[in-house]
Amino acid sequence: METILKVENLNVSYGRHRVLNDIAFDIKKGDYVGIVGPNGSGKSTLVKTLLGLIPADSGKIHFGNGLELARHKIGYLPQVAITTDSLFPAKVREIVEMGLLVQKKFPKILHKEDKTKVNRILDELSISDLKEEKIGQLSGGQQQRVLLARAMVGEPEILILDEPTSALDPKIRSEFYQMIQSLNQKRQVTILLVSHDIGSIGQYTNKMLYLDQRLVFFGDYKDFCHSNDMTDYFGFETQHKMCWQHGAHDHNHSHVKLKTSTSSVEDVNTDQSLKVVGGEKV
Numbered sequence: 001m002e003t004i005l006k007v008e009n010l011n012v013s014y015g016r017h018r019v020l021n022d023i024a025f026d027i028k029k030g031d032y033v034g035i036v037g038p039n040g041s042g043k044s045t046l047v048k049t050l051l052g053l054i055p056a057d058s059g060k061i062h063f064g065n066g067l068e069l070a071r072h073k074i075g076y077l078p079q080v081a082i083t084t085d086s087l088f089p090a091k092v093r094e095i096v097e098m099g100l101l102v103q104k105k106f107p108k109i110l111h112k113e114d115k116t117k118v119n120r121i122l123d124e125l126s127i128s129d130l131k132e133e134k135i136g137q138l139s140g141g142q143q144q145r146v147l148l149a150r151a152m153v154g155e156p157e158i159l160i161l162d163e164p165t166s167a168l169d170p171k172i173r174s175e176f177y178q179m180i181q182s183l184n185q186k187r188q189v190t191i192l193l194v195s196h197d198i199g200s201i202g203q204y205t206n207k208m209l210y211l212d213q214r215l216v217f218f219g220d221y222k223d224f225c226h227s228n229d230m231t232d233y234f235g236f237e238t239q240h241k242m243c244w245q246h247g248a249h250d251h252n253h254s255h256v257k258l259k260t261s262t263s264s265v266e267d268v269n270t271d272q273s274l275k276v277v278g279g280e281k282v
């Protein structure tokens with residue numbers, strides 16, 4: 001598979017405070033990578049640096065597939081964007097259209113095919129009926145779909161989501177993860193999904209990037225699960241849970257999908273829920 005993003009020796013600081021140390025990894029086209037790590041571990045900083053929003057002290061970020069010259073072909077959902085202002089005036093359609101307008105040079109005009117693209121993504125994310133609604137009047141889950149539609153409408157090669165589900169309740173969260181997974185599978189969009197939720201991220205992603213100001217792990221779950229270094233770092237039990245989640249997804253897709261729609265992410269981190277999920281796995 002071709003490399004779509006290559007990062008080498010990346011160092012990033014805020015003032016004199018170094019947050020990312022010597023980060024290096026390769027992302028292949030079609031990968032679905034979970035970027036995980038504790039609060040303050042530098043996940044958002046990494047993402048913003050990749051997007052060119054924060055300068056690096058040193059290191060290289062190289063995009064393949066022509067993306068170097070077209071960074072707007074990277075879709076981005078920033079951390080916590082949900083509005084509780086029910087009077088926020090923008091309509092769903094207008095917000096999604098903005099995803100196309102930002103890519104245009106002057107004059108910024110929408111053509112017929114742009115309208116078709118907007119309709120297509122609204123349809124794909126099952127929010128066509130909300131088209132003329134004001135975003136401030138929608139639920140958190142609906143708003144997040146609208147923002148996903150805005151990020152996707154320009155048909156990005158890479159989609160980067162920063163904790164997109166942290167404000168959503170567990171059922172909606174699970175639906176959202178499944179929607180992202182479907183974009184990855186149907187459209188071959190490369191996905192970087194930031195989450196502090198190591199318990200459930202393994203169900204959806206095929207690679208893990210574990211950050212704690214340095215790169216603790218990057219690779220697929222098989223390597224993670226067989227790594228003695230990772231047993232030493234996380235402890236056997238945590239490593240096992242992270243692996244189990246991923247394995248359950250691989251071998252018993254539909255059961256886990258059904259089950260996760262009713263269990264909370266916090267639950268998933270406990271033995272109790274592992275047993276319940278396991279019980280479903282006939």
Ligand SMILES: Nc1ncnc2c1ncn2[C@@H]1O[C@H](COP(=O)(O)OP(=O)(O)O)[C@@H](O)[C@H]1O
Pocket residue numbers: 014019037038039040041042043044045046
């Ligand atoms: N704009 C900023 N200015 C100074 N320090 C920051 C800024 N943003 C984040 N930090 C610090 O950088 C570290 C990493 O933050 P962040 O990348 O947001 O972590 P995460 O997304 O993993 O929670 C934290 O110690 C945070 O306090």
Ligand SMILES: [Mg+2]
Pocket residue numbers: 043044045079162
């Ligand atoms: Mg963050």
